[in-house]
Amino acid sequence: MGAPVVTQDAPALPPPRLKGRGTPLRERFFRLGLWASLAVGVVFLAGLLLYVVVEAWPRLDSRIWSNFPDIIDPTNAGAQSAIMGTLWVIAFTAVYCLPTGILAAIYLEEYADPDRWWNKVIEINIQNLAAVPSIVYGILGLGVISRGLGFGQTVLTASLTLSLLVLPIVIIASREAIRAVPQSIRQASLALGATQWQTIWRQVLPAAVPGMATGSILALSRAIGEAAPLLLLGGLTFITFNPTGIQSEFTVLPIQIFNWISQSRAEFVALASAAIVILLVILLAMNSLAIWLRNRYARRW
Amino acid sequence: MNTSTALRRARTPLALTAALLLAATACGGEDAGGGGGGGGKGGDLKGNIRIDGSSTVAPLSSAAAQLFQAENSGVKVTVGTSGTGGGFEKFCAGETDISDASRPIKDEEKTACEGKKIAYEEFQVANDGLSVVVSKDNDWAECLTVDQLKKIWEPKSKVNNWNQVDPEFPDEKLELFGPGTDSGTFEYFTEAINGEDGASRTDYSPSEDDNVIIQGVSGSKGGLGYFGLSYYEENKDKLKVVKVDAGDGCVEPTTETVQDGSYKPLSRPLFIYPSAKALDRAEVEAFVEFYVEKHAEIAEKALFVPLNTEQETALKSALDKLRAQHTS
Numbered sequence: 001m002g003a004p005v006v007t008q009d010a011p012a013l014p015p016p017r018l019k020g021r022g023t024p025l026r027e028r029f030f031r032l033g034l035w036a037s038l039a040v041g042v043v044f045l046a047g048l049l050l051y052v053v054v055e056a057w058p059r060l061d062s063r064i065w066s067n068f069p070d071i072i073d074p075t076n077a078g079a080q081s082a083i084m085g086t087l088w089v090i091a092f093t094a095v096y097c098l099p100t101g102i103l104a105a106i107y108l109e110e111y112a113d114p115d116r117w118w119n120k121v122i123e124i125n126i127q128n129l130a131a132v133p134s135i136v137y138g139i140l141g142l143g144v145i146s147r148g149l150g151f152g153q154t155v156l157t158a159s160l161t162l163s164l165l166v167l168p169i170v171i172i173a174s175r176e177a178i179r180a181v182p183q184s185i186r187q188a189s190l191a192l193g194a195t196q197w198q199t200i201w202r203q204v205l206p207a208a209v210p211g212m213a214t215g216s217i218l219a220l221s222r223a224i225g226e227a228a229p230l231l232l233l234g235g236l237t238f239i240t241f242n243p244t245g246i247q248s249e250f251t252v253l254p255i256q257i258f259n260w261i262s263q264s265r266a267e268f269v270a271l272a273s274a275a276i277v278i279l280l281v282i283l284l285a286m287n288s289l290a291i292w293l294r295n296r297y298a299r300r301w
Numbered sequence: 302m303n304t305s306t307a308l309r310r311a312r313t314p315l316a317l318t319a320a321l322l323l324a325a326t327a328c329g330g331e332d333a334g335g336g337g338g339g340g341g342k343g344g345d346l347k348g349n350i351r352i353d354g355s356s357t358v359a360p361l362s363s364a365a366a367q368l369f370q371a372e373n374s375g376v377k378v379t380v381g382t383s384g385t386g387g388g389f390e391k392f393c394a395g396e397t398d399i400s401d402a403s404r405p406i407k408d409e410e411k412t413a414c415e416g417k418k419i420a421y422e423e424f425q426v427a428n429d430g431l432s433v434v435v436s437k438d439n440d441w442a443e444c445l446t447v448d449q450l451k452k453i454w455e456p457k458s459k460v461n462n463w464n465q466v467d468p469e470f471p472d473e474k475l476e477l478f479g480p481g482t483d484s485g486t487f488e489y490f491t492e493a494i495n496g497e498d499g500a501s502r503t504d505y506s507p508s509e510d511d512n513v514i515i516q517g518v519s520g521s522k523g524g525l526g527y528f529g530l531s532y533y534e535e536n537k538d539k540l541k542v543v544k545v546d547a548g549d550g551c552v553e554p555t556t557e558t559v560q561d562g563s564y565k566p567l568s569r570p571l572f573i574y575p576s577a578k579a580l581d582r583a584e585v586e587a588f589v590e591f592y593v594e595k596h597a598e599i600a601e602k603a604l605f606v607p608l609n610t611e612q613e614t615a616l617k618s619a620l621d622k623l624r625a626q627h628t629s
Contacts, residue, residue, distance in 0.1 A: 071363040072602045152396070153381075231382075234353065234391070238363035238380035240370060249349070249379050259382070261510055263360070269512060 052280070056273035064274045068240040069256065074267030079275045082256035084242040085155070085235075086282065089252055090224050092159035093166065098216055100163070101170030105212075108171070109178040110200055130168035137165045138229030146233055153234035156246040161229055166219040173215020177208040210297035217290035221283050227254030253279045346373045348584040353381035354388025354401030357486065357529070358571050361427055362401050364603040365592045372591075376584045385488075386410075389574075393417055398579035399589070402572040403429065403489065420577040422623035424589075424616055426596050428606040430530035430559035431490055431567040434515075434540040438522045441470050444544040444551035447566065450494045453477070453525070458502045463523055477505035478517040478526035490527055493566040515539060527567075530554050531604035560609040570612075571605065577626040593620050 053060070067078025104126075112119040141161030151157045181204050189199040227235075236251045237259040243250050253275055260272035352362045359382045366378035383391060385402045392400035393413040405423065406414075414421065433450065435442050441463065449467065453460050453475070463470040480486045482499070487507075492498040508514055511532045518524035519539040533542055533554075544551035547565040558564035573592065579585040592599065593616055600607040608616060 071360055071367055234381050236379045236381045237359060238366060241377050
């Protein structure tokens with residue numbers, strides 16, 4: 001007879017104390033831990049930004065974007081070819097990887113039967129590709145794209161290589177965005193007589209655009225900071241002209257920064273910091289665009 | 302809600318179309334790209350010159366490129382830093398016109414070049430010296446023998462105190478700094494001191510950035526490091542250079558001792574390897590001639606040790622040999 005009484009008593013226990021009679025010590029520690037973890041990230045980022053801006057201050061003027069590299073006179077040196085190279089490479093990376101990535105994500109989410117073994121293989125493959133070190137993509141780009149396809153050391157090769165590098169991230173982000181569209185929307189569309197194509201094109205894709213855009217821009221932000229694969233592809237360290245097409249030779253900001261930092265003269269180190277600031281400005285601009293897109297188009301279901 | 306859905310409906314296909322259009326115009330742009338730059342002052346030469354190779358020699362070739370472009374604004378010279386080996390690989394595949402090298406070409410690289418029928422000539426264009434440096438507070442190490450350096454730097458070396466290098470040295474912890482294992486300087490130092498390219502102890506603080514080495518060595522009393530002589534000369538006030546004894550007495554690294562090679566074994570020549578076939582193009586020929594003629598100015602601007610008279614004569618005759626290879 002005793003046992004049932006105990007189970008009936010259970011709900012009658014006082015509810016867990018969330019408030020009142022002061023905050024328990026344990027909870028205070030927990031909250032302190034949360035703040036400390038947050039502080040680690042914020043403090044380091046702020047420190048880094050501050051350090052770079054202070055180092056770059058003497059060189060943070062129009063010379064950095066209006067002049068070309070100058071190995072002889074650091075005061076005359078700038079990073080125009082690297083800034084333009086970065087913009088060219090990243091623009092074409094977007095052109096190649098966004099349509100491919102988004103279409104692949106649509107197939108995997110909307111058409112692929114997850115029980116088929118080949119779809120599982122594809123899925124595992126994509127997840128593994130996202131973890132491959134970037135230098136490996138550089139080797140692939142050099143061997144297959146630059147030499148195999150004969151594209152040479154050009155903007156085209158660089159953007160194709162970076163596209164491969166960020167493609168898995170674009171696919172994964174786009175899939176998340178498509179998955180976030182409630183099933184009821186699809187069912188409603190289909191119930192009204194729309195075909196699968198019409199459902200995807202008119203309902204799923206528009207609803208998923210903010211998520212896909214955010215994920216894609218963050219993926220491109222990763223590509224913009226890559227130096228290793230491009231160094232291997234033959235990204236140049238001294239180039240005094242801007243790209244004029246996808247067949248042009250190029251350099252990008254991370255390579256230019258890497259090159260300047262390894263120079264012995266202190267002026268070049270300041271110049272490298274200035275170039276880092278420019279790179280950060282481009283990155284922050286892209287990330288702000290991502291946040292703006294998300295806020296502008298996001299829908300709650 | 303209705304209007305925004307309609308908006309979204311319109312926007313997505315538009316964005317996709319725009320992306321496709323961009324891709325299409327990009328492909329069309331291929332032919333237009335790569336044309337000559339604007340005319341500008343002096344010289345009516347046009348075209349591209351590709352240089353790649355050693356990151357040690359890159360500042361030299363970049364300086365040459367810059368001075369040359371100031372006179373010939375129609376020529377686009379680019380310099381890459383794939384390393385001496387990587388540079389030769391591209392050179393012997395016919396992808397570059399000139400290869401920068403901090404060592405003479407190896408036999409297997411020669412074979413690769415012969416396979417592709419790429420003829421070249423070796424041009425010594427400057428001298429490079431490595432300096433072994435210690436802290437300003439170090440008042441005991443004036444001169445180190447090659448054997449002592451080897452004892453410190455050889456693979457699996459257990460030396461971690463100055464009194465293990467020489468019993469007369471004080472009991473001071475030895476802290477080692479050096480370039481990363483990818484650099485030409487590391488390759489060169491290990492070959493010259495330890496007798497094998499790449500053979501080095503690994504428990505030192507490596508950095509690709511010579512400024513970090515300078516900071517490390519100057520900041521610790523028992524510090525020791527090595528890097529290019531020009532880096533030492535720029536930071537003379539922070540560091541003390543060590544004389545090196547290769548069996549013929551202690552020699553301090555200076556312009557003269559590096560030029561005549563008496564600062565052994567840490568001085569070396571720097572080379573460029575122009576391809577004979579590339580001389581077909583007037584702009585490459587003009588550039589190589591310019592490099593040879595202005596070698597002293599270029600070396601000085603790039604902070605290397607210029608050639609002495611003997612080396613200068615050799616450089617001029619190398620140019621003649623390259624021309625002969627080209628015409629034959």
